Amino acid sequence: MTRNYGKIYAGPQALWLTVFFAAPLAIIVAYSFMKRDLYGGVLPQASLEAYRSLANPTLLSVAWRTLWVSFIATVFTILIALPCGYSIARSGNQAMRLFLVIVPFWTNFLIRIYAWIAILGNEGFLNDLLKILGLRTNSVQFLYNQGAVILVLVYMYLPYAILPLFSTIDKFDFTLLEAARDLGATRMQALMKVLIPNIRGGLVTAVLFTFIPIFGAYAVPLLVGGKDAYMLGNVIADQVTKTRNWPLASSISMGVTVLTGLAAVIFAATSRRTAQHVVEDSGIGPLSATAGIPSGGQA
C-alpha cells in the first residue's frame, strides 16, 4: 500500500501562506471596511467610508500615473531584456553571463537606488562628466522626475525579465529560425513570426514579474521621484504613516491588488489563447507564472 503524503508535504507551505499571506490580506480587507481611528488604527465599526474616499481626483490621477509609469517601465524592461536573454541563451558561457545578471542582487536595493542618486544627482558623476567634457557649465536636473523613476525601475526589474526570457529562449529550437529564413523570411520576420510566438510563456512571465512589482513600487518613486512622480505605493505609505488613515490605506491596497490581479488574468488569458500548445510543450504557462507572483505593495 502506498500512502498519499501529498497533504503532509503541503503542510509547511500551507502554514507559511496562511500566516504570512492570507492572514495579512484578511486584515487589510477587514480594515478597509472599518472606520478610522483618530491617531491610526481602526474603530470596530463597519463602514464604506474608505471606499467612498477612493473617488478623489488626486488619488485617481496618481492611480492613472502609476498605471502609465508601470506600463512604460515594463515596455522598456522587456525591450532590453529580450535581446539580453537571447544573447545569453546563444552565448558559449551562459553561467558567467547569468551570474553577471544576478550580481546586483548582492547589494541591498536601497543602496542601489542611492547609487543612482550618486550618478544622476546635481553634483553626481553624470553632471561632473558633462562639465569635464565641456558640454554643460551648470548642472542638469536629472533626478526627481518621472524619467528618473522609470529609468531606475527599469534597472531594478531587468533581471526579473531577463531570467524567464532566457530560460524559454534557451529551450527554443534555433533550427526553427533557420527554417523560417530558408522559407523566405527576413531576419526580422523570422524573429517576429517564429521566435516570439514560441517564447510567449517566458514573455508573459517576464511581463507579469515586472509589471506587478512596479505597479506597487514605493522606494524608487520616494527616493528618485519628485512630488509629480508619486505612485500609489507612496500614497498608501503616507496614509499609514502620516495621515494615519488606515482604512483608506487598506482600500487603496485593495484597489492595487484587484487592478494587478485583473491585469494579470486578462493578459494571461489573451496570450494563452494564442500560444496554448507552446505553453503545454514548455511547461512554462502564464498560469504557473502567475501562481508565484509577488503581489503589489512592496519595493
Next chain:
Amino acid sequence: MKGSDVTVSGISKSFGAFKALKGVSLEIKKGEFFSLLGPSGCGKTTLLRVIAGFEEPDSGIVGIDGRDVSGLPPDKRRCNTVFQSYALFPHLTVFENVAFPLRLKRLPNRLVRELVMKHLSLVQLEGHAEKRPSMLSGGQKQRVAIARALINEPSVLLLDEPLSALDAKLRQRMLVELDSIHDKVGITFIYVTHDQQEALSVSDRIAVMDQGLVLQIGSPQQIYENPASDFVARFIGETNIFAGVVASREGPFATVECEGLGPLLVEANGEAPLGARVSVAVRPEKIRIAAESPGARPELNVLSGVVEEPIYSGFQTKYIIHLAGGGSVTVFRQHANWSEGVPDLKWKDEVYLSWSARDSVVVESDAVANDEVVNGAARPPAP
C-alpha cells in the same frame, strides 16, 4: 527539367581549428537526385548548409544555374531545406506550417488554400491540415517538412538526413516516396546521408566524402563496383581488401602478388603500373564458397580456408573464413538451391573460395589503411 544545376567550386570552411571542408568541388546536374554520403563529421552537412546559405564558406563559390549565389542570404536563394529535425513550427497547424512561405508573400487566402492542399496531397496528408505538429507521427512530420519545403517551388531541394529519425521499415517506405516525389516535381535533390543503403537505392549520383574531401563521385554502380579507394570500398557495403604488389599486366588484367596468398588475378583499369603497391577489393557476395575445389580455370582466383564463423540471417548466411595463407575473408552465400547445393557449412569445415578476376578490382590504396590490410583482413564498417 525544372530544376537548377548547382556548382560548388573550391569550398573550404573551418570552425576554429577544425577544417570541415577542404576545397570541395562538385557539379550537380539539373533535376538530378544527388547524394552526399559519408561518415559523421565528414563535412557533408556543412556543405549542404553552405549551399543553403546558412554558413558562409571561408573560400570558394556556390553557383546555382551558373549564377554566383555566394553571399546571398538563405531567403534569397531558390533552394529549400528539409531539416533533420523537421523544424516544424510548433505554434502553427500543419496547414499554416505549409502556408508559411505563402503568408510571407501575402498571397490571397484562396490561392494559399489551393496551393497548400495541393502540396499536402502530394505527401498524402490532406486529412491532417488542422492538426498541430505535436500530434503527428515522425513520418507525418517528415511529410509536412517536405511539403513546406516544396511549396515555394524551389529549383533545388536540400535534404539533411531527412530519414534518420525514422524506424527502419518507415525509412524504406519514405525513401520510395521521396523517389516518387522527385519524379513528380522534377527538381534537383541534394540528399545528405550517412546511410550507404539509402544513397545507393535512390541516387542518380553519389559523392562519397570523408574528412572534408570528396573521395569519389559516380553512379551507385560505379561507386559500389569500382570504388576509388580503400575508404570508399569499405564505407559502401562490406568488402574484402588484400594488399599486394603488381607483378604483371596482361590486357585488362593485372596479377597482384599478395603476401601469404600468392598471385591474384584482378581487373585493373590502367591504374596499376608494375611494381606498384595496391589494394585489391572483392565484394563478399561475389565469392563462391564450396566444400570442394572448383579446379583451376583461367580468370578464376581460388583460395582455401577454414570456416571461422557462420552467421545465419535468413535471406543469406555470412561466413567469416580463416585463410590458409593468413588473414580472413567475409563471404555472403544466398540460399537459392539451398538443399541441393553444398551441404550446410559448419564451424571448422574446410572450404574453397573462388571468384572471377572480373569481380575483383584494384583500388587506389590509402596510405593509412596499408598496415591494416597487409594480412588481407577485411574490416568493413558496421552496416
